[in-house]
Amino acid sequence: MAVLCGSNAEVCHSKYGCFPTKGKYNHEMALRILLANIESHANRYKRYIVPVLSVSMDFYIRVFVRVFTSANEVKKTPLKLSYVYQCVSCDSFHLQCVGRTVTKDNTVKCAPGIGPVVPQGCSACGKKLTMGGPIWSGPMHDQEWVVSTLAEAKSRKDRYPAYNKIASVLTTISEELHDIPLYFSLHNICANVKCTSPSAVLFRSAVINAGYRISGTHANPLGLKTDAPWDVIWDIMRCWVKNHPVKEQPHDSQAAAILSKSPKLEANFSRVASAISRAQAKKIKRFLPNPERHWGPKIRAGRKITSKHASLLGPDVVNRAINGAASTKDENVAAPNNPTPETGGTATNGEDEPSTKRQKNCDDRLSTEP
Numbered sequence: 001m002a003v004l005c006g007s008n009a010e011v012c013h014s015k016y017g018c019f020p021t022k023g024k025y026n027h028e029m030a031l032r033i034l035l036a037n038i039e040s041h042a043n044r045y046k047r048y049i050v051p052v053l054s055v056s057m058d059f060y061i062r063v064f065v066r067v068f069t070s071a072n073e074v075k076k077t078p079l080k081l082s083y084v085y086q087c088v089s090c091d092s093f094h095l096q097c098v099g100r101t102v103t104k105d106n107t108v109k110c111a112p113g114i115g116p117v118v119p120q121g122c123s124a125c126g127k128k129l130t131m132g133g134p135i136w137s138g139p140m141h142d143q144e145w146v147v148s149t150l151a152e153a154k155s156r157k158d159r160y161p162a163y164n165k166i167a168s169v170l171t172t173i174s175e176e177l178h179d180i181p182l183y184f185s186l187h188n189i190c191a192n193v194k195c196t197s198p199s200a201v202l203f204r205s206a207v208i209n210a211g212y213r214i215s216g217t218h219a220n221p222l223g224l225k226t227d228a229p230w231d232v233i234w235d236i237m238r239c240w241v242k243n244h245p246v247k248e249q250p251h252d253s254q255a256a257a258i259l260s261k262s263p264k265l266e267a268n269f270s271r272v273a274s275a276i277s278r279a280q281a282k283k284i285k286r287f288l289p290n291p292e293r294h295w296g297p298k299i300r301a302g303r304k305i306t307s308k309h310a311s312l313l314g315p316d317v318v319n320r321a322i323n324g325a326a327s328t329k330d331e332n333v334a335a336p337n338n339p340t341p342e343t344g345g346t347a348t349n350g351e352d353e354p355s356t357k358r359q360k361n362c363d364d365r366l367s368t369e370p
């Protein structure tokens with residue numbers, strides 16, 4: 001999962017044939033890298049995939065796809081793949097389709113796409129753009145299937161022990177914009193320009209008032225998907241900053257570069273009803289709280305537990321493991337002056353902070369759900 005999320009680009013390229021980019025959308029990108037990889041393998045056997053459901057939840061991703069056989073359809077694969085240009089400084093990203101359709105003598109063919117679709121530098125802040133991909137840029141879910149499965153699950157609640165989790169994930173997915181790959185986080189783009197964040201409803205309203213669509217994403221409670229170009233998104237932020245001024249930023253900072261341009265669009269922040277998701281309006285839960293404290297991927301079996309694992313397992317478990325190991329050692333070595341390892345003491349000092357931080361982050365994440 002870490003490789004798919006971009007922690008090691010070289011390994012990701014060697015295993016999945018795709019370069020990940022460092023964006024805030026990494027969980028969805030992981031899904032799209034995996035789908036592109038499955039498609040690439042299917043194509044070798046004249047087969048192609050149609051994704052039914054692609055889920056990023058807890059600490060893993062899972063995709064469900066249908067596989068069909070058609071040599072003709074396989075030729076259209078480049079139309080479902082895209083390169084990603086990610087700015088190294090701000091959160092702007094752009095997609096470029098690998099292929100395009102060309103009609104010649106009444107036959108439709110797939111040809112290489114024309115590019116680049118972006119200038120040499122980021123149009124918002126002027127910094128360089130890195131290129132990643134190709135990722136799957138077609139729909140990740142079968143909308144009809146998602147809606148019907150959600151209805152089915154609702155009708156037989158008792159038969160699904162994990163009904164709450166299933167319902168929340170499927171509800172969020174059913175409200176996603178299915179034709180928009182990747183997402184950004186409102187908090188992160190506000191951090192780019194160092195301003196206070198507008199509420200999600202206000203920001204969504206501004207995008208809708210500008211004539212574009214916007215939705216949430218199941219992969220991140222704070223993520224937003226929209227078909228609005230980045231110029232429009234930054235213009236909305238510039239208008240927001242006009243009314244909510246920020247401290248003067250250093251001249252060479254990304255915030256100064258973005259805010260130095262005057263907006264071409266006059267953002268309208270008046271609230272619209274469609275800015276709130278249907279599930280939110282009906283008070284249906286879209287993201288569930290963590291089932292227990294220190295919820296997270298545990299350490300690999302056989303690893304020695306040390307103080308650095310406190311944020312994963314909790315201070316109590318780590319203390320018990322360290323003290324347990326120390327007492328066993330004392331029993332085995334019967335020397336009276338054998339010094340007891342001091343790791344127990346240092347562990348408590350160092351571990352409280354990350355674990356509370358982790359808990360706090362979880363709480364923040366839930367309380368700021370858009």
Ligand SMILES: [Zn+2]
Nearest residue numbers: 087090122125
């Ligand atoms: Zn930029």
